[in-house]
Amino acid sequence: MILQLRGVEHAYRRTVALRGVSLAVESEEVVAITGPSGCGKSTLLHVAAGILRPQAGDVTLLGEALTTLSETARARLRRRSVGVVLQFGQLVPDLSALENVALPLLLERHDRAAALTAAREWLERVGITAERDTLAAELSGGEAQRVAVARALVTGPAIVFADEPTGSLDTAGGEALMTLLLGAARERGAALVVVTHDNVVAAHADREVRLRDGRVEAEAALR
Numbered sequence: 718m719i720l721q722l723r724g725v726e727h728a729y730r731r732t733v734a735l736r737g738v739s740l741a742v743e744s745e746e747v748v749a750i751t752g753p754s755g756c757g758k759s760t761l762l763h764v765a766a767g768i769l770r771p772q773a774g775d776v777t778l779l780g781e782a783l784t785t786l787s788e789t790a791r792a793r794l795r796r797r798s799v800g801v802v803l804q805f806g807q808l809v810p811d812l813s814a815l816e817n818v819a820l821p822l823l824l825e826r827h828d829r830a831a832a833l834t835a836a837r838e839w840l841e842r843v844g845i846t847a848e849r850d851t852l853a854a855e856l857s858g859g860e861a862q863r864v865a866v867a868r869a870l871v872t873g874p875a876i877v878f879a880d881e882p883t884g885s886l887d888t889a890g891g892e893a894l895m896t897l898l899l900g901a902a903r904e905r906g907a908a909l910v911v912v913t914h915d916n917v918v919a920a921h922a923d924r925e926v927r928l929r930d931g932r933v934e935a936e937a938a939l940r
């Protein structure tokens with residue numbers, strides 16, 4: 718098992734977002750988290766990825782008990798073994814697309830030339846070539862989303878978390894990006910946890926976990 722949440726609860730002031738969520742994800746599994754707007758999907762993803770510390774419950778990611786790790790140790794685990802594609806603001810605006818993708822490798826002290834080569838290859842796979850040197854702030858929403866996917870995958874993570882990765886794309890673009898994300902995850906044997914309210918995206922998963930009012934309402938194996 719690569720990820721396990723047990724009895725996770727979280728509230729923002731008076732808004733309760735998660736009311737005791739338990740979830741287990743196996744290595745190489747693709748899980749879609751679905752449910753109506755405001756049911757807690759993004760909060761669950763942030764907690765599972767170690768970005769947000771829940772107020773109650775336990776999260777074990779890659780054998781590490783996230784709830785007891787220091788912020789520094791969680792950040793290191795995320796950098797080395799986790800890929801994250803978030804809805805907003807995940808790119809550094811005044812770095813180019815290429816520099817954004819190379820950044821996780823450079824932070825892990827990889828050789829600069831090798832990091833840039835790997836970044837270029839990943840950008841090509843997501844269909845970004847002409848915009849390679851464009852500043853992230855000047856990319857369209859859809860381009861930024863594809864660059865974010867390249868950045869999440871460039872380190873070869875064991876698990877990828879994606880929050881509405883197709884949100885800024887049209888149907889065909891969304892389908893292409895999802896195929897790419899799934900193909901990359903399956904090829905590398907990475908698990909993928911994807912938040913979506915798009916049924917087409919969910920249909921690509923091995924399992925769907927549906928939330929409602931901060932609880933798991935239903936689970937269904939899709940293949």
Ligand SMILES: Nc1ncnc2c1ncn2[C@@H]1O[C@H](COP(=O)(O)OP(=O)(O)OP(=O)(O)O)[C@@H](O)[C@H]1O
Pocket residue numbers: 729730732733734752753754755756757758759760761914
């Ligand atoms: N930073 C925050 N501060 C206050 N309330 C928040 C915050 N983030 C989320 N919430 C609230 O917590 C609840 C769960 O939000 P969350 O974003 O996890 O849901 P979601 O299912 O991802 O929604 P959507 O599909 O609309 O993105 C909602 O009621 C939301 O308004």
